[in-house]
Amino acid sequence: MYKDTTIAELDQVIANSVKAFHQYKNYSLKQRADFMRAIAAEIEALGDELIETAMAETNLPQARLQGERARTMFQLTSYGAAAEAGNWLEASIDTALAERTPPKPDVRKMLVPLGPVVVFGASNFPFAYSTAGGDTACAFAAGCPVIVKAHPAHLKTSTLMASAIEKAAEKCSMPKGIFAHVYGAGFEVGEYLAKHDAIKAIGFTGSFGGGKALFDWANQRKNPIPVFAEMGSVNPVYLLPEKLATETESLAKQLAGSVTLGVGQFCTNPGLIVAVADDALTTFKSLLKQEIEILTPATMLHQGIADNYSTKLATALNQNGVEVVAQSTTEATKAQGKISIATVSGSTFLNNPVLHQEVFGPYSLIIECADEAELLAVTKAMEGQLTATLMATPGDINAHKELLSEVQEICGRLIFNNVPTGVEVALAMHHGGPFPASTDSRFTSVGADGIKRFARPLSFQNWDNEFLPDELKNENPLNIWRTVDNELTKEKI
């Protein structure tokens, strides 16, 4: 039904995108925001067909997809509003000092869009991190045209979303080439796009293998380009002793819920639970066992994901020293994920890299450390993570200052007495983390700061006011915040 886009077609798509870029980059911030609001309206107008199509393609339940649709629309409208407010432009102006020796020139700087962006969506968020998702919204906000490669696991959903974007583009008189939707069953289409000289940045959400391949291709180009790949992580949750002793049951309930939310198919799923072995941890395990056993397995996104979970789970459980703590007592079908919790000692974890790897699905591994020193050693040995969570009392925090310092070095978001699942769409959110959680720990893929991924600074020196972009003109016609001679202000010059 959906034929692979040919190389000749891709060349045409890219040529259109380049042409569109030279027009769209000069569109006002308001025009960009209007376009994004129009896309949100067109998504809403898709109505039940969108939800039903996605349900059929992803096995995700209706309520979840309705929520994700709302989130997707909110991303478009709120990033549009942020684009329009202009803070992300980091506009700064240093005025001239003609009398200085040598004379100080007038220099003004703002972020400008990078150029055509290619987006690869995620299978686990068919709306919010796919065709019209966060990466696409950020690129449009920044002033970049977008080429989306449809995710093979939800082609119909992706095509519907593409039609919403195309309708909005037409209604808003966007240049031809502002958006394109291409297909490729294998990796060849993605590789061609990633290696093409006219493509200036890549957004990706998915597996380590996919993200790393894009990162390597992009860096090996004659002109390397940035790749923003969010590749998931195991998101350690620390149960510190006082908290664990005083709220054992509540922690077991919270974690049972978080590990199994969305059949464990979240990049912030808590794949590791870390604690010092003590009586409270023993109680916690038996309470968690009770919670897990009564849960019912659910169907995963597609058979490939279910097979992958099954294989990785078997590998993890077969490692020396790993013991099963609990599994759902209801048998899982081939398409479902068997809910599983296992345990291993800190020393075994330290010596087995396999146990550090993500098992994408409803699984978590409890690391039982011999003492506080081993807890710290386990932390230092961890790879980069999207999130780390401390379940702790104030007393625990005061007693674990070194852990608090070390854990900040391995994550992008540090959570206190909340579960890591649930990523708020807000400016202060950082969704990214040290490699391999993401390929560039300096940028987020959630929240309006994600717009900055697709922009770079450009300085204008000694320009007549009339030729400057509106954002940098003396009279500040857009009424945006700017740093003028080192002071933040909305004043004119």
Added chain:
Amino acid sequence: MYKDTTIAELDQVIANSVKAFHQYKNYSLKQRADFMRAIAAEIEALGDELIETAMAETNLPQARLQGERARTMFQLTSYGAAAEAGNWLEASIDTALAERTPPKPDVRKMLVPLGPVVVFGASNFPFAYSTAGGDTACAFAAGCPVIVKAHPAHLKTSTLMASAIEKAAEKCSMPKGIFAHVYGAGFEVGEYLAKHDAIKAIGFTGSFGGGKALFDWANQRKNPIPVFAEMGSVNPVYLLPEKLATETESLAKQLAGSVTLGVGQFCTNPGLIVAVADDALTTFKSLLKQEIEILTPATMLHQGIADNYSTKLATALNQNGVEVVAQSTTEATKAQGKISIATVSGSTFLNNPVLHQEVFGPYSLIIECADEAELLAVTKAMEGQLTATLMATPGDINAHKELLSEVQEICGRLIFNNVPTGVEVALAMHHGGPFPASTDSRFTSVGADGIKRFARPLSFQNWDNEFLPDELKNENPLNIWRTVDNELTKEKI
């Protein structure tokens, strides 16, 4: 005199740097700024010895080095002040909404330091872009310890500067390991540092070969790290027709001065002059010839640079279709750079990649385009540049809107009727550009925004106020600008 640092010594240096990082990252912004001010004071206290040592090692004249010393001190004090003001932290806070379904968590974000940084200085700026130069200043401001590999071309100068940093570190009670100075005649020491897992970022100023090797090593690591390599460029200067016709003589004088400033040893040296061939260009060439012929050659930084210039100049002048326009009539010695201007047609330039390469020294190539279409084609064919300059009247700008659009895509700083040499140290300065001008066009190596190169965002979710960094506490004790619920403010919460 300066033995290569051994691998065992490097391991110790790196271990000290990691330890220092865990302490220094918690030092207040004021402590960092005080340290940087103390370094500036110690540099001043080095007095004439510093200037005389650098004169002997680099052949740069006294006045230039005195100016560069002042610039270096200004970088330290002004980046310190910027660090203290805290705008660079991009602090943002989204407050909780407990009544929402699901409840909205409190999320707060700020930039945190990356970790130990390695700096490789430039031969052409022995103070401002070397041991205590811009990269080191930015890293200290961000909260990172620094390991400098001494530049082999000015080892004594580098060692003096290192002593100034070490004295300041002692006076300010900085942690042991906050700074280290290592030596390596070959590339092995640099390679070892760049590939070491504990090193988290690299600053480099120098050749394409050196910067690209670091970039590749860093990206091929198990955990890739950012490399900020500023690798120079040819900095095209466009002479648009009305401007060229009306200010022919003044343009010839300005460009003769800019091409030969500092024996052409600036990364912003105008290596290409681009114009449509007409009578005014013919006049310009003869006026430029008069200016160039009377100039006296000067000694380059060291024999290696002079030899390299001589070789690359010969290669450039030997290309088909390249004709010499002017050379200084005074014979250059082996250590000096022969001032040279050549010319070539636009079509020849388009077909010969050799002519696109930088010839580091007092040389510039005039590209004579057949018409406006060729001018545009030449622009589209250019590599990424630190700067591009339009010498133009308002009428020229209005007649060249497509050129204005295209030229923005190839540069980091766009200059109007100024020469590109002279890089103002100011917040609005962008010194960087699309690859290969720099490895990361999104970050500057001049100006306080350079601090952001060595930092990444970290979000804190649901933390008690007492455990948050001061920058994010409710009461805003540092009185910094923060974005609270999407509004910039210094207010408390």
